[in-house]
Amino acid sequence: MPATRLDGKQIALEIRGEVARDVQQYVAAGHAPPKLAAVLVGEDPASQVYVRNKERACAKAGIASRLDRMPATTTPDELLERIDSLNQDESVNGILVQLPLPAAPAGQPALDERTVLDAVDPIKDVDAFSPINVGLLMQGRPRFLPCTPHGIVQMLHRSKIETAGKHVVVVGRSEIVGKPMAMMLAQKDGSCGPETANATVTLAHSRTGNLAEVCRSADILIAAVGRPEMIRGDMIRPGAVVVDVGINRVGDRLVGDVAFAEAEQVAAAITPVPGGVGPLTIAMLLHNTLLAAKLQAGDCSIG
Ligand SMILES: NC(=O)C1=CN([C@@H]2O[C@H](COP(=O)(O)OP(=O)(O)OC[C@H]3O[C@@H](n4cnc5c(N)ncnc54)[C@H](OP(=O)(O)O)[C@@H]3O)[C@@H](O)[C@H]2O)C=CC1
Numbered sequence: 112m113p114a115t116r117l118d119g120k121q122i123a124l125e126i127r128g129e130v131a132r133d134v135q136q137y138v139a140a141g142h143a144p145p146k147l148a149a150v151l152v153g154e155d156p157a158s159q160v161y162v163r164n165k166e167r168a169c170a171k172a173g174i175a176s177r178l179d180r181m182p183a184t185t186t187p188d189e190l191l192e193r194i195d196s197l198n199q200d201e202s203v204n205g206i207l208v209q210l211p212l213p214a215a216p217a218g219q220p221a222l223d224e225r226t227v228l229d230a231v232d233p234i235k236d237v238d239a240f241s242p243i244n245v246g247l248l249m250q251g252r253p254r255f256l257p258c259t260p261h262g263i264v265q266m267l268h269r270s271k272i273e274t275a276g277k278h279v280v281v282v283g284r285s286e287i288v289g290k291p292m293a294m295m296l297a298q299k300d301g302s303c304g305p306e307t308a309n310a311t312v313t314l315a316h317s318r319t320g321n322l323a324e325v326c327r328s329a330d331i332l333i334a335a336v337g338r339p340e341m342i343r344g345d346m347i348r349p350g351a352v353v354v355d356v357g358i359n360r361v362g363d364r365l366v367g368d369v370a371f372a373e374a375e376q377v378a379a380a381i382t383p384v385p386g387g388v389g390p391l392t393i394a395m396l397l398h399n400t401l402l403a404a405k406l407q408a409g410d411c412s413i414g
């Protein structure tokens with residue numbers, strides 16, 4: 112029997128509905144609508160699509176948004192100045208600097224991702240990329256949860272997939288996905304999302320020995336590698352849950368990091384690409400933007 116498809120799009124719509132309702136209540140209590148500022152440097156086509164989707168989702172949830180487009184020739188000082196002005200702007204609750212940043216034109220200093228992300232005020236850091244928010248997450252007392260791992264946690268929970276006592280293998284150790292994902296699932300209590308903790312976590316990467324065997328030992332396999340269809344059917348334990356984070360453009364097709372047709376024959380449940388983790392990332396960004404507004408209004412001390 113082929114695997115159940117975990118419908119990320121549907122779950123994302125459900126979460127967006129909840130955020131819209133909470134935004135309505137927040138505004139009814141006399142607050143200005145939450146506001147997200149996205150900074151897009153350069154012309155990367157995938158980033159354009161993502162930022163457009165995000166703006167549309169904000170509008171539907173009653174969240175205000177502004178898009179600051181800056182040319183690929185922007186200097187580090189210009190970008191840091193823009194971030195600082197968004198930090199100071201009391202009407203802006205959330206700030207997102209779209210990644211990747213473009214390469215610098217010849218003869219100009221590069222835009223360093225770390226320096227730029229460090230400049231975002233932690234109380235407005237809706238991506239949860241700043242060192243303060245990463246540290247709070249590590250300690251099990253997060254303020255903002257990073258959007259993609261949080262979306263995955265929500266999807267598992269809402270699909271009634273238990274993580275406690277399970278062996279989760281996360282393939283990929285990026286700061287955005289793999290590393291925080293592993294940390295969240297290994298937490299002792301529910302601090303990083305409802306009932307999604309207490310997993311036994313293996314964090315695999317490009318230097319992992321015998322990756323296929325490590326993957327086959329997973330009850331839940333989470334692939335965040337960025338290599339089209341590298342997780343094959345024979346790397347999956349029969350009956351496992353497979354979460355495919357990868358978004359790879361191959362010609363005009365969008366494919367994940369998992370060879371879906373093969374995996375579907377082995378797994379018990381699997382996320383498709385598109386329509387899996389991607390839409391959840393956006394839903395959790397909306398959630399974080401409302402949370403940011405509440406924190407700044409003094410409405411709640413922590414998530
Ligand atoms: N759906 C969504 O919302 C999102 C999707 N994505 C997508 O997820 C994917 C991963 O993104 P991101 O985490 O930013 O990627 P990065 O490129 O930052 O990290 C990739 C990770 O995969 C590891 N890796 C690379 N090759 C192999 C290999 N052959 N075997 C095992 N591990 C390997 C790398 O190992 P090492 O550390 O050793 O180099 C690294 O840790 C991309 O396709 C991206 O587009 C990203 C963010 C959100």
Ligand SMILES: Nc1nc(=O)c2c([nH]1)NC[C@@H]1CN(c3ccc(C(=O)N[C@@H](CCC(=O)O)C(=O)O)cc3)C=[N+]21
Pocket residue numbers: 160161164207208209210211238258259358365384385386387388389390392393
């Ligand atoms: N500061 C920052 N924060 C991010 O969260 C961030 C980022 N930079 N840079 C790039 C990655 C990637 N990412 C995606 C989000 C949604 C979809 C998404 O909605 N995907 C749709 C398909 C969209 C399409 O057709 O291209 C889907 O999977 O169904 C994809 C990718 C967020 N990222």
